[in-house]
Every structure is written in C-alpha cells, then in structure tokens.
Amino acid sequence: NAGVTQTPKFQVLKTGQSMTLQCAQDMNHEYMSWYRQDPGMGLRLIHYSVGAGITDQGEVPNGYNVSRSTTEDFPLRLLSAAPSQTSVYFCASTNIKGQYGYTFGSGTRLTVV
C-alpha cells in the first residue's frame, strides 16, 4: 500500500505565484487534512474534509483553497504565494472516527521568496 502520497517534496515559489500541493491516499479514508508546520508552533490545521464534496476551514485557512471531488484526492491550492506561507506542509488521512490516528504524507517544504 502506498498510504498517503504527497507531492512535491520541495518547492520554491516567487511571491504572487500560484501552485497546487497534491495529496492522494489509497486507504479509502473519509477524513483528510492539511497542516502546516512552523518552528515552535507545532502543526496547525489549514483545511480538512470528512468526505467527497465536504470541506471545512481549520485554524489558518487564509490564502489556501481546497476541494474534495473524490475520496482519494485532496489538493491544496495556494492562490498567490506570500513569504508568510513558507513552511512545511503535511497531508494526513484517517477513517471517519479517527480512532487509529492519522497516516501522514512525507511533507512538502515550501519556500516563498
């Protein structure tokens, strides 16, 4: 099983550019989330989804868009990158109750210059 596949692993963007971080899981998990990790701040929730067609905002949604057209895929879009979005991004998935914890992707280190 591939688990959670997150691409790319590294990315450098110029301020104002847009991009999409890809996330796919093959475990038939209903629940998928995007987090950003910054030093001293732990993991902060950006957006999450409890099923296809359903998304909701987390703690830090501004500047990010998501959609969930299939159970497997949950892409994160940066519409106009800003230096404040320099971070490590993680996608994670779990079943709807979450009792077994998340399976995480390998992360994307994004630098906005």
Add this chain to the structure above:
Amino acid sequence: AQTVTQSQPEMSVQEAETVTLSCTYDTSESNYYLFWYKQPPSRQMILVIRQEAYKQQNATENRFSVNFQKAAKSFSLKISDSQLGDTAMYFCAFMKHVFYFGTGTSLTVIP
C-alpha cells in the same frame, strides 16, 4: 476549540535511561482519542501510541507507555531504556471530530 499544551520545548536523556514527556489538554468532551507522534530528522510523522479516553487502562507499546489521567486532562509519554533512535520531535495530539496538536517537545538522547 480544544487546546493541547506541551510545556517542555526541549528535553534530553542519557541513553538507557527513562524520560517522561508531558502533555495536557483542555476539553469538555467525555469521549475522545489521544495520540503521541514522533518526528525524527527525516520529517516523517510516525504514530507512537494511542489512547481511547473511555479506557482507564494506560496504553503500552514496547518501551513506550502513557500515564493517562482523565480528570486532570493529562497524557504523558514515558520512554524506557532510551535509545539513540528515539532522538526526535514528539507531538501530543487530541482527536474529537478534529485533530489538535501540541507545539512539540524536542528530545535528544545522549550517548
């Protein structure tokens, strides 16, 4: 929103010794799940141990065990016989509808 607090930003332990990482959380829920995750320098997030709040028995996974005090809203992680490979960032997490993470504890195992 629930909050998860890890009050020890950094800790160190001698190889083969025991160390305890602290975690407290704030919630009005009665049923929920708690987790400890390990993040080594590779950046990969690895589930260490999980606890279901309705179970009074503390979870154990090999050298890792928890001290779950529901009334005190405390969920500490004990690592016994520390090994060099335990050097990592450790995150405590709470789950009820949404996952909330603490800010992490950086653990260094000293040879």
